[in-house]
Amino acid sequence: MDQFIEQIVTGLSIGSILLLVALGLSIIYGSMGIINLAHGEFVMLGAYAAWVFHTYLGLGLLASLVPIFLVVAAFGWVIERYVLSLLNNRPLDTILATWGVGIMLQQAVRLMVGSELRYVQLPPALSDSMDVLGIPISSYRVFLFGVSIALFGATWLLMNRTTVGMKLRAIIQDRSVAASFGINAKRVYALTFAYGAGLAGLAGALVSPLKSVSPDMGTGYVVDAFMVVVLGGVQSLAGTVASAFILGELSGGIAFLQNDTVAKAIVLLAIVVLIRFRPEGLFTARVRA
Amino acid sequence: MPSNATTSSGLQRLIAQLAPLLIVCAVVFSLPVLLNNDFLLNKVARYLVLGILTVSLGLSWGFGGILNLGQAMSFGLGSYAMAMALKLKTVPVHTGASGLPDFMVWNNVQHLPWFWEPFRSLSFAIAAGLIVPALVAAALGWFMFRGRVTGVYVSIITLATMVVINLVIIDQQSYTGGFNGITDLAQLEIFGVAFDAYGRATYYLVAGCVLLSLLVAFAFTKSKAGLIVQAIRDHESRVRYFGYDVALYQIFVFALSAAIAGLAGMLYTVVMEFASPTFLGVQLSLSVVVWCAVGGRQSLVGAFLGAVLVAGMQGALSESAAFLETWTLVMGALFVLVVLFLPKGLAGLAQATWRWVIQRRQAASGAVARGVSQTEGST
Numbered sequence: 001m002d003q004f005i006e007q008i009v010t011g012l013s014i015g016s017i018l019l020l021v022a023l024g025l026s027i028i029y030g031s032m033g034i035i036n037l038a039h040g041e042f043v044m045l046g047a048y049a050a051w052v053f054h055t056y057l058g059l060g061l062l063a064s065l066v067p068i069f070l071v072v073a074a075f076g077w078v079i080e081r082y083v084l085s086l087l088n089n090r091p092l093d094t095i096l097a098t099w100g101v102g103i104m105l106q107q108a109v110r111l112m113v114g115s116e117l118r119y120v121q122l123p124p125a126l127s128d129s130m131d132v133l134g135i136p137i138s139s140y141r142v143f144l145f146g147v148s149i150a151l152f153g154a155t156w157l158l159m160n161r162t163t164v165g166m167k168l169r170a171i172i173q174d175r176s177v178a179a180s181f182g183i184n185a186k187r188v189y190a191l192t193f194a195y196g197a198g199l200a201g202l203a204g205a206l207v208s209p210l211k212s213v214s215p216d217m218g219t220g221y222v223v224d225a226f227m228v229v230v231l232g233g234v235q236s237l238a239g240t241v242a243s244a245f246i247l248g249e250l251s252g253g254i255a256f257l258q259n260d261t262v263a264k265a266i267v268l269l270a271i272v273v274l275i276r277f278r279p280e281g282l283f284t285a286r287v288r289a
Numbered sequence: 290m291p292s293n294a295t296t297s298s299g300l301q302r303l304i305a306q307l308a309p310l311l312i313v314c315a316v317v318f319s320l321p322v323l324l325n326n327d328f329l330l331n332k333v334a335r336y337l338v339l340g341i342l343t344v345s346l347g348l349s350w351g352f353g354g355i356l357n358l359g360q361a362m363s364f365g366l367g368s369y370a371m372a373m374a375l376k377l378k379t380v381p382v383h384t385g386a387s388g389l390p391d392f393m394v395w396n397n398v399q400h401l402p403w404f405w406e407p408f409r410s411l412s413f414a415i416a417a418g419l420i421v422p423a424l425v426a427a428a429l430g431w432f433m434f435r436g437r438v439t440g441v442y443v444s445i446i447t448l449a450t451m452v453v454i455n456l457v458i459i460d461q462q463s464y465t466g467g468f469n470g471i472t473d474l475a476q477l478e479i480f481g482v483a484f485d486a487y488g489r490a491t492y493y494l495v496a497g498c499v500l501l502s503l504l505v506a507f508a509f510t511k512s513k514a515g516l517i518v519q520a521i522r523d524h525e526s527r528v529r530y531f532g533y534d535v536a537l538y539q540i541f542v543f544a545l546s547a548a549i550a551g552l553a554g555m556l557y558t559v560v561m562e563f564a565s566p567t568f569l570g571v572q573l574s575l576s577v578v579v580w581c582a583v584g585g586r587q588s589l590v591g592a593f594l595g596a597v598l599v600a601g602m603q604g605a606l607s608e609s610a611a612f613l614e615t616w617t618l619v620m621g622a623l624f625v626l627v628v629l630f631l632p633k634g635l636a637g638l639a640q641a642t643w644r645w646v647i648q649r650r651q652a653a654s655g656a657v658a659r660g661v662s663q664t665e666g667s668t
Contacts, residue, residue, distance in 0.1 A: 035441055086629050091441060092356055096582055097628045099575060104621035111614055219571070223452065230445060261460040268449045268456075275446055276436045 006135055007256050008249065013141045015248025016148040017207055021221045022228035022240055023148075023155060024199030030235040031172050031192055034084060034094045038102035039225060040218025042197045045072050046204025047213040048109060051118045061123045061209065068205045069198040075105075076197025080190045102218070110215040120208040144206060151199065152241055158195070159237065168192055172235075227271045233281025243282060303511075309590045310507060314500045318493075327487040331560065332604060334495045336597045338556045341502050343580045343596035344589050345549035348506050350578075351586035352515065353542040354522030358444045359451030360577050363422035363547035365569025367554025369458075369471065370421060372564030373405060374414030378475035391473065396463035405464075411479070418555040419548045426547030430540035437536075439525070451569055458566050470565035477559050486562050495556055499593070502549050506589050509545060518542045576600075579620070583627050584634050591636025598635075 025039045049071050053064035079101055087093050126140040159165040170178040171185050179185055204218075211217065228247055232239030247267060254263035274282065317337060324330050342364050349355045376390045388394070389401055407413045433446055458465045466472070477484040477491075484491045509515045518538050521528045529535045558564050567573065577596070584595015599620070606616045631638055 035444075083625060083629065090632075092444075093628050093632065095356070095441070095444065096578065097625055100579075100621045100624035100628065102621075104618055104625070107614070107617040107621065111618070223448075223571075226445060227449075230442075259460075261456050265453045265456050268453045272446050272449050272453075275442050276432060276438055279438060279442050 002135060005133055007252055009132065009135065009137055009141075011249035011252030012145060012245065013248070014252055015245035016141075016145040017203070017210075018224060018228050018248055019148040019152065019241060019244035020144070020203035020206060021200065022225040022232075022244055023151060023237075024196035024203070025222075025225045026229045026232065026237065026240040027155065027159075027199070028193055028196040029229055030237075031168055032084075032189055033091050034193070035091070035098070035226075036196070037095055037099040037222060038079070038105060039098075039196075039200050040220070040222035041102040041105040042072055042076065042200035042218070043204035043207075043221050044109065044213075044215060044218040045075060045105065046201030047120070047208040047217065048113065048118070048204075049201065050120050050205040050208045051213055054120060061120060061205065062125075065202060065205060069202050072201025072204075073194040073198030075201075077190055077194035079197075080193035084193065085186060085189065106215045106218070115215055117212040117214050119212060120205075122209045140209065147206060151202070152237065155199070156237055164188065164191060227267070230275055231271060231282055236281060239281055307507070310503050313590055313593065314496070314503065317496045317499055321489055321492055330489070330492050331487045333601075334492050334560050335557070336601045336604070337495050337499050338553050338560055339577075339580070339600045340593040340596040341499055341553040341556070342550055343577050343584065343592045344502055344506055345546045345553065346577050346581045347584075347586050347589055347592035348509065348549065349543055349546035350581060351588070351592065352510055352522065353518050353539060353546075355539065355543060356440075356444045356578070357447045357543070357546070358574055358578065359447035359449075360546075360550055361569045361571075361574040362447070362451040362454055363426060363550035364554040364557070364573070365454075365458075365564075365566070366422045366425065367418040367551030368558045368564045368568045369465070369554075370408070370414050370418035370551070371477075371555040371558040372471040372474060373408040374411050375474035375477060375558070376471050377405070377409050379473060382475075390471075392466045392469070392471070393463060398463050402464055411477075415555065418551050420551075422547040422551035422554075423544040427540055427544040430543040431536075434536035434539040434543075448571070448574070451574060452571065455566055455569050455571075458569070465566075466564075468566065470563055470568075472563040474558070474562055484559055486560055491559060495560065498552060498556055502552060503589055503593065505545075506549065509542075510589070514538060514541060579624050582634055583624065585636025585639075587633060588636035588640075591634055591639075594636075595634060 021039075021043055024042070025036060028034050028036050028039075046068050049068040050061055050064060053059040053067065054061065057064075059067075079098075083097055083101060084094060087097060122140055126138075126143050129136045129138045130142060131137075132142070159168065167178070167183045167188050170181070170183055171188055175185055203221075224247075228240060228244045231247065232241070232243035250270075251263050251267055254266055320333060321330060324333065342360065345363070346357060346360045349357050349360075380388050380390060389398060390405075393401075408417075429447070429450060433443055438446065459467055461467070476486075482490055484494055510519070517528060517533055518541075521533075521535055521538060525535060554568065557568065580596035580599050581592045582595075583599055584593065585591025603616060603620065606619075627634060633640070
C-alpha cells in the first residue's frame with residue numbers, strides 16, 4: 001500500500017515537471033501553430049540563468065525566478081520577431097528554423113560557459129522533506145507541484161480573462177478579421193511566443209536543483225513535452241494538465257513494473273497510436289466544421 | 290513529322306535534366322584519380338553514403354511532401370543488417386566454429402538467437418537491408434496514410450517510432466551490442482572481391498550505388514506514379530477526387546525512400562566498419578533534414594550535394610582546432626538563413642541564377658537581332 005502511494009506521488013512529481021515544460025510549448029503550438037524545437041533550449045537557458053544568478057549575483061533560486069522569466073522571454077521575443085515572423089504560413093519550416101535556433105543557443109552556451117555540468121542548490125527553506133499520508137516527500141517536489149498548478153492557473157487567466165488573451169483568441173479564429181478590427185497580430189504573436197519561452201525558462205530554473213545543468217539538457221525535455229501537448233489536444237490547456245499527469249503516472253507506474261526503457265517505449269508507442277486515431281488529442285471535443 | 294519532332298525535343302529535355310546528375314556522378318567516379326590518399330578517399334566515401342541517405346529523404350520530403358524526421362531509422366536498420374552478417378563471419382576466427390559473436394559471449398547468451406541465424410548468408414543480409422526498412426516503412430505508412438495523418442503529425446510519429454526502435458536496440462544489449470553497437474567486423478566479400486574500407490573497391494562500390502540510387506530516384510520522379518505523388522504533395526484532396534488511391538502512392542514513395550536509406554545504411558557499415566545505435570538516432574535524422582534543406586529538397590542532385598558539402602565541411606572544420614567549437618554555431622546560423630531566404634536550397638539558387646543568365650543572354654541576343662534588323666532597314 002505504501003509503495004502504491006509512493007508510486008502515485010512519484011508520478012505526480014514527474015507530471016508536474018512535464019506540465020511546467022509543456023505549458024509554454026502548448027501555448028505556442030496551440031495559438032501560433034509553431035512546433036518549437038528550440039523549447040528545450042529555452043528550458044536549458046532558464047537553468048543556466050538560475051546558475052548564473054546564484055554564482056555571480058548570490059541570488060537564491062526563489063528570488064531569481066522573475067528575472068529568469070524576463071530574460072528567457074526576451075530571447076523568445078527576439079527569435080519570434082527576427083526569425084519566426086518571417087515564416088508565416090510555412091508551419092513545417094518553423095520546425096526547421098526553431099531547430100536551427102536551438103543548436104545555435106546550445107552551442108553559444110557551450111562556448112560561453114563550457115560544457116561541464118553545473119549544479120544549482122535547493123532553496124534552503126525547501127530542502128527538508130515533509131510527511132504526506134505517512135510517506136516522507138521532499139518539500140521541493142511538493143513546491144514544484146504547487147508552482148506548476150499555479151502557473152497553469154495564471155496562464156488560463158491570461159488567455160481567458162485579459163485583453164491580450166482575448167486578442168490572441170480572436171487571431172486564432174480568423175487572423176484577417178482580427179486584423180481588420182485593429183488587432184496587431186504581429187505584436188500579439190511576439191508576446192505569446194515570449195510568454196511561452198519565459199514559461200520554459202521558469203521550468204528550467206525550477207528543475208535545475210534536481211538535475212545537473214548542461215548545454216544539451218533540453219533535448220530530452222522537448223520530446224516528452226511534445227507528447228504531452230499532442231496527447232492533451234492542441235488547443236486545450238486543461239488537456240495539457242490532464243495529459244501531463246497521466247503521462248507522469250504512466251511512466252512512473254510502468255517503470256515500477258518493468259524498466260525505464262520499456263516504460264518510455266510503451267508510452268511513445270501509445271502516443272503514436274493515439275495520434276493516428278485522435279490527432280486532435282484525448283481531451284478536445286470534436287468541433288463541427 | 291510533328292510527332293517525331295516532339296519526341297526528339299522530349300529526349301533533349303530528358304538529357305538536359307539528366308545532365309547535372311551525370312556530371313556529378315562523373316566527378317564522383319573520377320575522384321580516386323585525383324586523390325591519392327586512402328584515408329581521404331574513405332572519408333569522401335562516407336560523405337557520399339550520407340548523400341545517398343539525403344537523396345532518399347528528398348524523395349519522400351521534397352517530392353512526396355512527407356517530412357520524415359525518422360529517416361535514420363531505415364538507415365540504421367540497413368546498417369545493422371549488414372553488420373550482423375559481417376559479425377557472423379568473424380565467429381569461426383575468434384570464438385570457434387560453433388561459437389557466438391563476442392558481445393553475446395560477454396552477455397552470457399548460450400545460443401545464437403533465431404533472428405541472427407539467417408544472417409549467415411550474405412545475400413539474405415543484403416536483401417534484408419533493403420526489404421526490412423521498406424516493409425517497416427510500408428507498415429508505418431499504411432498505419433499513417435490510411436488514417437489520413439498529415440503534416441506535422443507524420444513528423445512526430447516517424448520521430449517517435451525511431452526513438453522506440455533506438456531504445457529497444459540499446460536496451461537489448463545481449464542481442465544487439467547495446468550502446469557499443471556491433472563492432473570488430475569482417476570485410477565484405479562479394480564474388481571474391483574483398484571490400485576493404487580503405488580500398489578503392491569500396492569507393493567504387495559506393496560510387497556505383499550513388500549513381501544507381503540517383504537514377505532510380507530520378508526515374509521514379511519522372512514516372513506516372515512519381516507525378517501523382519508530386520500532385521498529392523501540392524493538392525492532396527484534388528488528387529483524391531480524381532479517384533486515385535492517395536494513401537497507396539504515399540505508402541509507395543515512403544517505402545521506396547526507406548529502401549534507398551537502407552542501402553545507404555549497409556554501405557555505411559562497410560565504410561565505417563561498425564554499426565552503432567547513433568546511426569538511427571535523432572541527431573543523424575535531423576542532420577539529414579538539414580542537408581536536404583540546404584541542398585534543395587526538390588532537387589535530387591541538390592540534396593545529394595547538400596549532404597556531401599555540409600557533412601564534408603563539418604568533417605573538415607571539426608578536425609581543425611579553430612573551428613571545432615564554432616562550427617555548430619555556424620551550421621545553425623547557415624541553416625536558419627537557408628530556411629528563411631532560400632526555401633528551395635542551393636539548388637533553387639543555382640536554378641534561379643541559371644535562368645537569369647539565360648534571360649540576360651536572350652535579351653542581349655534579342656538586342657543584337659533588333660540592331661541588325663534596324664541597320665538592314667536603314668540600308
